[in-house]
Amino acid sequence: MNEHDRTIPQTAPIQSATFSNAVTAEIRRAAATGIYDIRGGGAKRRVPHFDDLLFLGASISRYPLEGYREKCGTNVTLGTRFAKNPIELDIPITIAGMSFGALSAQAKEALGRGASAAGTSTTTGDGGMTPEERTHSTKLVYQYLPSRYGMNPDDLRRADAIEVVVGQGAKPGGGGMLLGQKISDRVAEMRTLPKGIDQRSACRHPDWTGPDDLEIKILELREITGWQVPIYVKVGGTRPYYDTALAVKAGADVVVLDGMQGGTAATQDVFIENVGLPTLACIRPAVRALQDMGLHREVQLVVSGGIRSGADVAKALALGADAVSIGTAAMVALGDNDPKWEAEYQKLGTTAGAYDDWHEGRDPAGITTQDPELAARLDPIEGGRRLRNYLKVMTLEAQTIARACGHNHLHNLEPEDLCALTMEAAAMTQVPLAGTDWYPGKPGSDY
């Protein structure tokens, strides 16, 4: 019998789970180029997330509020601890920091327009404050980053809040980078760098290290701004209990906690996928730190990283956050990864929904680019309208859930409104597994 005889049943080709096509393709790419893969966005791997939680809704033990009839508040005040002028927002969904440089000026303007129309704030990024975003943002948070690109006291005083960025979820412990393709004349001037070079941002602040120094740095920023505006401290999700406690000890008005699904403009893929905690795992330890210090709700907690819908908003708030922040979802609302650009995505070797080479500056949607022709594809007025709509929908969705749980304000959502679908989610959130009153590690239980 000939083993190549086609009439005999053959062993089917079996792809290795360990050496999958994606893995071997990356090995070949690395061997050919000699550089790690750089991309934008957050972790793409499957991790426990808000999808692993459900709301219980009202029944006999709780009664619901009438949808569309009974009030369900959505406002939030950030920075009530020390600032003379806390930020008052109509909705608990803010726009995360994204830089001019990473994004086009039109995209930054659209973010400002959309956020303002929805009654919320937007945030600068690693590149300073542009007139476009200041003009079009009713409430603008100014990021204070290790690179200090564009940093100056005038913009500092023009801000409605200051966010000291210690880290971000996509790359906790890592610095930033903006490849030379996106260093246009204007970006280079704002960052005091030669045009066309790969811009590196340091992973640590240049003039402080550790929580004791941070306390003095915050004092300096408050003295420069007359104690007028809130000071946020943003950390990547790594050790949320201690990072939150130390940020509060250092004097933060607001702690921003970014999980590993939170996006970045450009970082090594190996970093994005292998460092940090899922957003879901960050919230309860941070809330517990605030509660242990007696400052839950006095120091506000803003959570980001993979927020997509009003359900995600409601779940984050039920776990104890005061607000959430969105970045990737806001870009999608503007038009990022829209299938209408599929032909151009194909030319770039990708497909709509998977495009993440934001660092290359060739974004067909005109958002993550400094190319004037591509950037002109995004109408900032239309983009702003789309973002406003999306923010309104998320808010309505969160209100729908809160009313169904019997709450007249989103901040009245609580862990007891939730159940977990998986053991992992139950363990991470201390929310009981669905149909039980138990979660792993529950005090008094054996497991």
Place this chain on the structure above:
Amino acid sequence: MQSIDLATAPLREMNATLQAQAAQTNATQWEILNPRGAHAIAVGLDAPIEVTVRGSTGYYCAGMNKQATVHVTGSAGPGVAENMMSGTVIIDGDASQYAGATGRGGLLVIRGNASSRCGISMKGIDIVVQGNIGHMSAFMAQAGNLVVCGDAGEALGDSLYEARLFVRGKVKSLGADCIEKEMRAEHLEILRDLLARAEVDARPEEFRRYGSARKLYNFDIDNAAAY
């Protein structure tokens, strides 16, 4: 001269008073008494006033200074004149870490020594140190001039961009992508001007110039060991 005594006046009152001085103020001369190492003294100033701090300061003295001249008669703690935009800051004694960090303009003069990371991420400031500077100074320095009349510690100018470094004494070691460069006539002129403005008695010809080799400006796998 107007005096503010930090033994009795709160820090907030002192900074608010100095920050409130308008460009046309007649009260141009100020002195701060009993600083006692306090942090954030004379930060965020934005007027052509002269402030003399009689003693030593803590962190971030004269941070983000614009226009003002701040003179510390003692030594300064970490981050003196950080992110300075313009004006002049003079330290009679020594300066701790991060002196002039991310500074964008103006002149910082340190009569004594400066500790590590002097001029880190500097973006246009001019710094003149009469003594020595510590390790990792001018790390990722983007623009401006750092003049060192004494010696420089390890890894001078690591990963620097377009800042110019001038050292009269010994350099313990150069950081990644930092090299010695030819001292041309235009550099001698820059140096002469800086030494004169800092009132330092030294000859430009005694200095050596260092700058970026520009090999790390765009990623190259053959330079991976230097990243």
